Amino acid sequence: MVNSAFTAWCVPCLASNETLQEICRKESLICKCIGINRRNLNNYEVEYLCDRKKEKGKEYFLVKWKGWPESSNTWEPVENLKCPALLKQFYNDLYTYLSKLESGRLKNNLKSVGHSAGDFVVKKAKQRIALKRWEEELNRKKSHDGMLYVENNVDLEEPPRDFFYINDYKTTPGVITLGEAIVGCECTDCFTGTCCPMEAGVVFAYNEHKQIRIPPGRPIYECNSRCKCGPDCPNRVVQKGPPYSLCIFRTDNGRGWGVKTLQKIKKHSFVMEYVGEVITSEEAERRGQQYDNKGITYLFDLDYESDEFTVDAARYGNVSHFVNHSCDPNLQVYNVFIDNLDIRLPRIALFSTRHIKAGEELTFDYQMKGSGDLSSDSIELSPSKNRVRTACKCGTAICRGFL
Structure with missing residues (x-):
């Protein structure tokens, strides 16, 4: 935004770069300041894997593409995926979810990821991205040497x-x-x-x-x-x-x-x-x-x-x-x-x-x-001053029971 004196005013955006990239790609807009240009406007990079299925003996994964809205997710055969780290992460998250189920159901659940397991995998992937962004933010704001x-x-x-x-x-x-x-x-x-x-x-x-x-x-x-x-x-x-x-x-x-x-x-x-x-x-x-x-x-x-x-x-x-x-x-x-x-x-x-x-x-x-x-x-x-005491969960041998 520019005022009458041609002085630029900058307003911080509440949306992340990834969200803005999704909007640009969805609307076919070019914005160099967030890394969207003519050459990469239609680029596809796997951000995370959402689900897994088997059809006619062939393995497919539901892919969330980086910088694209979830409506652009597609099922891709495993041979098209060149991201072993993301595949490993998907299975780690899947086993984390399945480990909470009865061991007798573990084998059956591997054959086809249910909606609840798929939801967990997606939430875990989104959480991982959010925590990584937060980690980067903390390190930008800190003023000391330790990471x-x-x-x-x-x-x-x-x-x-x-x-x-x-x-x-x-x-x-x-x-x-x-x-x-x-x-x-x-x-x-x-x-x-x-x-x-x-x-x-x-x-x-x-x-x-x-x-x-x-x-x-x-x-x-x-x-x-x-x-x-x-x-x-x-x-x-x-x-x-x-x-x-x-x-x-x-x-x-x-x-x-x-x-x-x-x-x-x-x-x-x-x-x-x-x-x-x-x-x-x-x-x-x-x-x-x-x-x-x-x-x-x-x-x-x-x-x-x-x-x-x-x-x-x-x-x-x-x-x-x-x-x-x-x-x-x-x-x-x-x-x-x-x-x-x-x-x-x-x-x-x-x-x-x-x-x-x-x-x-x-x-x-x-x-x-x-x-x-x-x-x-x-x-x-936090002195007592007749306040409610909070239970202590430190678990040490000399725990007093309250903070």
Whole structure:
């Protein structure tokens, strides 16, 4: 759209490129910006397989063509398909469905895929595409080095519709922060010099390997944007973001989504931050009543010094939004101050409490009673305030029964 001053205005489209490609091909329209030109207008590429049948001893597959509407699906003989990976995926999905049936019916169902099995295969294929798009979106929006992956081998749940990935706190009306750093250190070696933590009257938080060395409940003061030290400074850890590749996966015991690490994590290492909307405690109480009715918990009270602000990661957050609770967790919370020195608004960093194996789920205690004794300065997630208690499903030997 162009206004009278010939200035271009761009409006984001809610439809995906694939949907727009389907419309273009259906209407025989050319649109180079989404990859549809004269040469590929009538191209046919298999997107996924929908169904299978046998006629007169010959095997056929119902094909969904990429960039074409479902009304263009066609039955193709197996010899026409040059996509062994998609064939393998089709049979994997089919067996997943059939495994839920009685074993005596398994053989008969292979002869002709029923409508319910075919529906499942199509839904699984669409889910796989949706999760892949979401994975790509997450990696476009993240600002840290570690990659994010998405996996669902449990059910047909697709990406959450009302969740928006952010990298830093998102302030809301009524939240006014103070204490931006106005000076920084001038150390040539922050590990041994008189650095920001000492100026703040606290202990240097990390060892030479950038692992946490202070007990939970003690604050971390990292070097800020006004410091003269470089990016390799040993006092710049949390601000660099999660260094590990993580996977958001669907749990198989009713806990929804979870997060697992794809790399080994050493003990006392920084893993991720908990970010979300920063709201007032009054707003947190109002939202908390709504969340209790839905059985969800995303409110993180910032009561390091006072109880004025809360972080709500229900709609806006990062990968920590999907980290589950455990009464015996492998992550521990610390309060961190970097550029914003307002003691009412610490950043929330999660550090490993022990060595964590690749493939292991990451968890933290929503009551912040993990390893180590916490001082009264620790922060808590969603304080009780006479709210409904949610049953805990962590399954650990020391499970308290409720979050």
